Amino acid sequence: MAHDSLAPAEPGVREFETTVAAVDGDAVVLEETYFYPEGGGQPADRGTLAGHAVAHVDGGDGGVRHHLDADGALSPGDRVTGVVDDDFRTYCTRAHTASHVLFGAGRRLCEALGYGGFDIGTETVRVDLATPTDVDDDLLVELERLTNRAVWESRPVSWEETAAETARSRDDVAFNDATEAGAFADGGRVRLVTVEGWDVAACGGTHVENTVEIGPVAVVDRSNPGAGLTRVEFAVGPRAHEAGATRHRQTRAAGRELDAAPEAVAETARRIRTERDDLRDEVERLRRDAVERTVESFDAVERDGTTWRVGVVDAGADAAGAAVRGATEGVVAAVGRDGSTFVVAASGGAVSAGDVVEAVTAAFGGGGGGSAAFAQAGGMSADPDEVAAYLRESRAR
Numbered sequence: 001m002a003h004d005s006l007a008p009a010e011p012g013v014r015e016f017e018t019t020v021a022a023v024d025g026d027a028v029v030l031e032e033t034y035f036y037p038e039g040g041g042q043p044a045d046r047g048t049l050a051g052h053a054v055a056h057v058d059g060g061d062g063g064v065r066h067h068l069d070a071d072g073a074l075s076p077g078d079r080v081t082g083v084v085d086d087d088f089r090t091y092c093t094r095a096h097t098a099s100h101v102l103f104g105a106g107r108r109l110c111e112a113l114g115y116g117g118f119d120i121g122t123e124t125v126r127v128d129l130a131t132p133t134d135v136d137d138d139l140l141v142e143l144e145r146l147t148n149r150a151v152w153e154s155r156p157v158s159w160e161e162t163a164a165e166t167a168r169s170r171d172d173v174a175f176n177d178a179t180e181a182g183a184f185a186d187g188g189r190v191r192l193v194t195v196e197g198w199d200v201a202a203c204g205g206t207h208v209e210n211t212v213e214i215g216p217v218a219v220v221d222r223s224n225p226g227a228g229l230t231r232v233e234f235a236v237g238p239r240a241h242e243a244g245a246t247r248h249r250q251t252r253a254a255g256r257e258l259d260a261a262p263e264a265v266a267e268t269a270r271r272i273r274t275e276r277d278d279l280r281d282e283v284e285r286l287r288r289d290a291v292e293r294t295v296e297s298f299d300a301v302e303r304d305g306t307t308w309r310v311g312v313v314d315a316g317a318d319a320a321g322a323a324v325r326g327a328t329e330g331v332v333a334a335v336g337r338d339g340s341t342f343v344v345a346a347s348g349g350a351v352s353a354g355d356v357v358e359a360v361t362a363a364f365g366g367g368g369g370g371s372a373a374f375a376q377a378g379g380m381s382a383d384p385d386e387v388a389a390y391l392r393e394s395r396a397r
Contacts, residue, residue, distance in 0.1 A: 104199030115176035
């Protein structure tokens with residue numbers, strides 16, 4: 001193999017005796033090891049070596065390096081006992097096989113499926129699916145369902161080496177180009193992991209011997225890390241139980257809030273959202289009507305043959321602008337506060353709305369502009385009543 005760990009071949013071994021081959025600072029190389037070094041998306045094993053905590057395990061040309069929590073703890077020739085953390089190895093082994101099972105489910109649901117990445121985290125596992133298929137909510141649920149079905153079916157899991165050229169020629173073999181280096185052995189051979197009747201993939205990680213050992217799988221998140229990629233995050237074993245219980249609690253809580261049975265939560269939520277949208281539209285219509293009535297009620301002032309109607313509105317700039325745009329004669333100007341004081345003006349006569357707004361900004365600051373028919377400005381610190389009073393005076397001509 002590309003590294004000399006015996007863990008992929010015998011993932012059930014948790015304790016072993018061996019001899020120290022070399023020491024370099026805190027790094028110890030053993031004659032043989034069942035510690036899995038970080039690689040291929042699977043984290044390094046945890047555990048102890050001769051009673052010393054193993055801080056990290058990595059691979060290289062010189063063999064698997066076990067980094068201890070202290071320098072000089074061991075010497076070449078020492079006979080030592082290695083103990084692999086059983087809980088963490090079990091979790092990683094279940095998680096790694098689960099990723100293969102999930103990918104196999106994806107092959108049955110997605111077009112032109114390929115691996116885009118894989119990583120086992122401390123709480124969840126992520127698989128990046130490279131596919132043009134839109135992985136929507138319904139497909140995500142079906143992905144989880146098929147994965148758990150394959151787990152429940154107790155499918156045998158096996159691994160063997162074969163010629164890399166032969167493996168590459170097979171349509172049923174999946175290759176994870178981002179992490180597959182650990183799957184290749186010396187002499188142009190590759191390690192294939194087979195979930196019977198479900199999935200075959202080039203892989204150098206540790207795996208369970210039967211899918212039933214994985215336990216439940218719960219998809220917990222979905223995202224899009226890049227073009228053509230869908231990242232699926234899932235939990236296995238006890239964490240999957242917790243995720244399922246959390247979803248159950250949330251669904252039932254939503255049902256209580258909506259006064260609906262859990263199975264009717266989605267339908268009830270859709271109905272309430274439709275009603276909310278309809279009410280929001282109605283409120284907006286009423287608000288527009290109110291602004292229009294306010295603008296229509298502005299007192300008219302005659303100035304040099306032009307009728308001016310100026311006032312203050314309790315509305316945003318957009319609503320005020322819509323209300324004054326209908327001016328067909330004279331000048332209509334509305335002032336309000338939308339974060340800061342604004343003014344909107346419309347003209348259907350000889351006076352330019354743009355000149356009106358320019359005069360206001362010259363007097364009170366802010367910025368804006370527009371055409372002879374309609375203009376607006378904002379960012380003024382003056383009170384709306386002060387600006388309206390200014391507009392009613394001749395200085396705004």
